Every structure is written in structure tokens, then in C-alpha cells.
Amino acid sequence: MSFFNRSTKAMVVGGLFLIIPLLLIFILLGKAWAILNPIVSGLVDLFGIHSIFGTATITVFTVLFFLLICYLGGLLLRKGFVKDWGEHMQDQLFLVLPSLQMFRYKIMGDTSSHKNVSNWKPILLIEDSFYDVAFITKEHENGFLSIYIPDAPKMDAGQVRFIQSTACEYVEISMKDAMQALSSFGKQAPSKLN
Numbered sequence: 001m002s003f004f005n006r007s008t009k010a011m012v013v014g015g016l017f018l019i020i021p022l023l024l025i026f027i028l029l030g031k032a033w034a035i036l037n038p039i040v041s042g043l044v045d046l047f048g049i050h051s052i053f054g055t056a057t058i059t060v061f062t063v064l065f066f067l068l069i070c071y072l073g074g075l076l077l078r079k080g081f082v083k084d085w086g087e088h089m090q091d092q093l094f095l096v097l098p099s100l101q102m103f104r105y106k107i108m109g110d111t112s113s114h115k116n117v118s119n120w121k122p123i124l125l126i127e128d129s130f131y132d133v134a135f136i137t138k139e140h141e142n143g144f145l146s147i148y149i150p151d152a153p154k155m156d157a158g159q160v161r162f163i164q165s166t167a168c169e170y171v172e173i174s175m176k177d178a179m180q181a182l183s184s185f186g187k188q189a190p191s192k193l194n
Helices: 006-047 055-081 083-096 097-109 177-185
Strands: 121-127 129-139 144-150 157-163 170-174
Touching: 006 055, 097 177, 121 144, 121 177, 129 170
Parallel strands: none
Antiparallel strands: 121 129, 121 170, 129 144, 144 157
16 A cells, blocks of 8 residues: 555645745845845834834834835826736736636625626626636737636636627626636625525
8 A cells, every 4th residue: 555645645735835825925025124124123223213113113114114005006006007017916916826816806895886897897698597606817909808707616727719899798896796606616606696
């Protein structure tokens, strides 16, 4: 009998898929820390504010500075100052890590109109006697819609259809409804079906 049976190998591989993204996050955070810490240290010395948190002053201000940068980046994306870059980067990121999109919308919820939150428009595509959770990824100038119909619960597989906009029947839904329907295998139906 071998030391590693099939379920043990599956557990090890599953653990790798958990550990690798975590390691990448820690490496990126470490690099950000290495860049920001000297800058914040210089600012703390310049303004002479070492006494606020004692020895943890630089650490606290580095974390606050990092969160401020994240907030300002999100604000710029939301206001549309870097819209094209943001949408292009999101598309590339979601191509590499499709589950990241589901995670993002589960965390964010519907904080604003889905048109402002994503360049994907969530819909229920009406075909024959059933509805598909789908996304309009682009409205082309020639009157066609690019529609992505994902598999559930993971969105990293599915199909792309090009449908004439005049022949396409759909109901708009919220991004939250779309993500909940996909991640729950359809147990949580979009509110438009009720």
C-alpha cells in the first residue's frame, strides 16, 4: 500500500491551491511594505510625530498610508478617472483568477448601480422556456451583443455568444443576484424571478 493514497494526494493539491495565492499576497504585501516603510519613516521624522504611538508609530502610519492609497485608487476607479485602465486590468485579472470576480461582488454587494460597478452587465437571458444567468460583456456598434454564459459555481468556464441586440430577450438583474445564483447552484434565485 502506497503512503499517499488518492484522497491524500487530492488534499495536498488542494492545500497547494490555498497556499500559493496566500504566499503571493504575502509577497506583494511585503514588497509594498518595503516601499512604503522608508517613505513613512521619513515623513514621521520630518513632522516629529514619534510620540503618538511610541515604537509602533511607523508601523501604524505605514498601514494607514497603505489603506489611504487603496482608498484613493478605488475612488479614482469609481469616479472614472482611470476607467479604461481599470476595466482592462479587471478583465485581465478575472481571466487569470475568475473566482476573484465572484469574491469581489460577494464582498462589495450592490453598493451602487451594477453599471458603475462592472463593465459586465448581469442579465437573465431568456431562451425557449428557461432563463440563463449571463453577462453582457460588450454592446457592439454593429448591433450585436457579446454575451458570456458562465458555468456554476465557478465562472472560469462557460460559453460566449454573439446575439443580434434586436433578437436578444433578457431581464436585467443585480450583480449580487447573479453571483448568489451562480455560487449556490441556483438555490438563491434572482429576485426578478419572484
